[in-house]
Amino acid sequence: MRTLLGLLAAASGAQVGAASLGAKAAFVGVFALLLLWLLFLPARLVDEEAVRQPWWRNTRFWAVLVTLAQIWVYAYWG
Amino acid sequence: METAKLQPLDMALVAAYLISVTALGLWFTRGIKNSRDYFLAGKTLPWWAVGMSLVVSDIGAKDMIGLAADGYRYGLVMMNFDFIGCAFPVLAAAFLFMPFLWMAGVYTVPEYLGRRYNQTVRTFFALIWALFMMGTVGTILVSSAVMFEALLGWGFWWSVGVTAVVVGVFTTAGGLKAVVLTDALSCVVLIVGAALTCILGLQRAGGWEGLQTAIGRMDWTSNHFHLVLPADHPAFPWPAVLLGLGFVLGPAYWIGNQAIVQRTLGTRSQNQARASYVFCAVLKLVFPVLLVLPGLIGLALFHDQLGDPSQWEEGVGNRVLPLLIVNLLPTGVLGIVVGAFMAGVVANLDSYINSASTLVVTDLYRAVVPGRTDAHYLRVGQALVVVFLLAGVAFARLIQPVFGSVFEAFQTFMTFFQGPLLALLLLGMLTRRATSQGGLAGMILGVGTAVALNSARFVFGPELAVSYLWVAWWSFVASLGGTVVVSLLTRPYDEDRLRGLVCWIPVREEPQT
Numbered sequence: 001m002r003t004l005l006g007l008l009a010a011a012s013g014a015q016v017g018a019a020s021l022g023a024k025a026a027f028v029g030v031f032a033l034l035l036l037w038l039l040f041l042p043a044r045l046v047d048e049e050a051v052r053q054p055w056w057r058n059t060r061f062w063a064v065l066v067t068l069a070q071i072w073v074y075a076y077w078g
Numbered sequence: 079m080e081t082a083k084l085q086p087l088d089m090a091l092v093a094a095y096l097i098s099v100t101a102l103g104l105w106f107t108r109g110i111k112n113s114r115d116y117f118l119a120g121k122t123l124p125w126w127a128v129g130m131s132l133v134v135s136d137i138g139a140k141d142m143i144g145l146a147a148d149g150y151r152y153g154l155v156m157m158n159f160d161f162i163g164c165a166f167p168v169l170a171a172a173f174l175f176m177p178f179l180w181m182a183g184v185y186t187v188p189e190y191l192g193r194r195y196n197q198t199v200r201t202f203f204a205l206i207w208a209l210f211m212m213g214t215v216g217t218i219l220v221s222s223a224v225m226f227e228a229l230l231g232w233g234f235w236w237s238v239g240v241t242a243v244v245v246g247v248f249t250t251a252g253g254l255k256a257v258v259l260t261d262a263l264s265c266v267v268l269i270v271g272a273a274l275t276c277i278l279g280l281q282r283a284g285g286w287e288g289l290q291t292a293i294g295r296m297d298w299t300s301n302h303f304h305l306v307l308p309a310d311h312p313a314f315p316w317p318a319v320l321l322g323l324g325f326v327l328g329p330a331y332w333i334g335n336q337a338i339v340q341r342t343l344g345t346r347s348q349n350q351a352r353a354s355y356v357f358c359a360v361l362k363l364v365f366p367v368l369l370v371l372p373g374l375i376g377l378a379l380f381h382d383q384l385g386d387p388s389q390w391e392e393g394v395g396n397r398v399l400p401l402l403i404v405n406l407l408p409t410g411v412l413g414i415v416v417g418a419f420m421a422g423v424v425a426n427l428d429s430y431i432n433s434a435s436t437l438v439v440t441d442l443y444r445a446v447v448p449g450r451t452d453a454h455y456l457r458v459g460q461a462l463v464v465v466f467l468l469a470g471v472a473f474a475r476l477i478q479p480v481f482g483s484v485f486e487a488f489q490t491f492m493t494f495f496q497g498p499l500l501a502l503l504l505l506g507m508l509t510r511r512a513t514s515q516g517g518l519a520g521m522i523l524g525v526g527t528a529v530a531l532n533s534a535r536f537v538f539g540p541e542l543a544v545s546y547l548w549v550a551w552w553s554f555v556a557s558l559g560g561t562v563v564v565s566l567l568t569r570p571y572d573e574d575r576l577r578g579l580v581c582w583i584p585v586r587e588e589p590q591t
Contacts, residue, residue, distance in 0.1 A: 020304075020308065023309070023317075026316070027306055027316075027324075030162065034170065037170075038173070041173055045174070045177075046173060046352070059172065059173075059349075059353050062360055063172065063173070063359065066165055066359045066360055067165070067169065069363055070162075070165050070166070074306070077304065
């Protein structure tokens, strides 16, 4: 058990000996993928089919805005 | 220890908040006719109130004190709890999981698991949630007592008593509606109070540049202005933050935590459920700054008094925020900030107690005592609020001398079952192939893995302690693997059995509200 746990902890660290640039890219990448998903989400999943909403009531618009802010946060402060 | 001297104006502001929140809560006790009104607010909640309630349900005294202490110790990396650990899962949940759970017409997350898998899985998670919530109520009460002692010089029982009475009065009578709408008021007070602390603190520290210069002079703070830390960092290595927090703990919390999900189930429509989560994500952009920045300001201004955290004795970290408040805030502002901390405690506590009551009545009591009238279940739910509050008080007294860092204790509680819960929810909602036996196997394997990894430090010594972020990740992986393998070996469900339980097989029409 001790060996197993030691290996597990070591493996967890060893998987990721990447430079900090790669680490930052991983975080930015997660939000970039989320952004793409949000942009290409079918209209039926955001209730946009029935009535066209003004931009300030559009949940997709606000979600994209939050995601862009997160990309900036990790790109700048990562 | 130095404590704040509340002037009459401060006391008037604190009293105004406490009276307002109690009166508002009691006002919304009108119109409670059945258990649906009590547990789901009759599905009448507006998205903006639910969004604000989601934010403050997530932020209590444990976060205010814990994040300020950890902000002092580790710096900006603590913001990850609200960025990768919140914005990412909240937005994913807003467009995929929350509207779906709303459509499923369930009261609780274990209820969904029971319908998707089996009664054993439902009962297991309901029991664990009930225990977890009682533990959480205890940690909230301990951390609020620590805060009020440091801030106002209140003793343990006085702090706990005031908190329990204020919360107990309107939560018992008003149910989810009273909880959510008082939370909205608390959210405004919390934002104003925390923002004032940050603004006045930054002014004293010489602005952002002054803060950076002061902290940069210390020899142990090289990572304080980075969100992403090296892979060999002892507490927050970036892979563990990304995988454990971003992919497991965050999603499990925002998709599977009954105290969070329940208020969204009380919204008027699917679209309002979605809007409440997106609004929460918008508000959450500012909260990391409001909660972690005080730690950095404390480091810049009071390093001489607080010293290097590696030398800290038990409880020193809990002094960071109170020290800031006591030394920086003028009369009037102090009252608002103390009110803001009370708001955080009240909103956090009422959410957990209300959800615990819902969960026990819906998933456990109804199964043991079936066939009673709705009025009976409503009365039991109200009585359970009192029981949970008293149990939380007793538990708080028990854990008070043991847990130095209440925030870490909270995270440790969660890791035992958050990974398995998320695995079962994701496979249940997103795949047709997950079966009852698979869910059971995955649950056992995941929880077993979490318990084994968490026990390592006690069995083999601290050198083999596994970070709670890794525990969350590996228990998730084990549960996912166990569920997939056993599901593939067992007979799949037919489509009718899965209607309304899998995202891709929707119910035919939206339930009446």
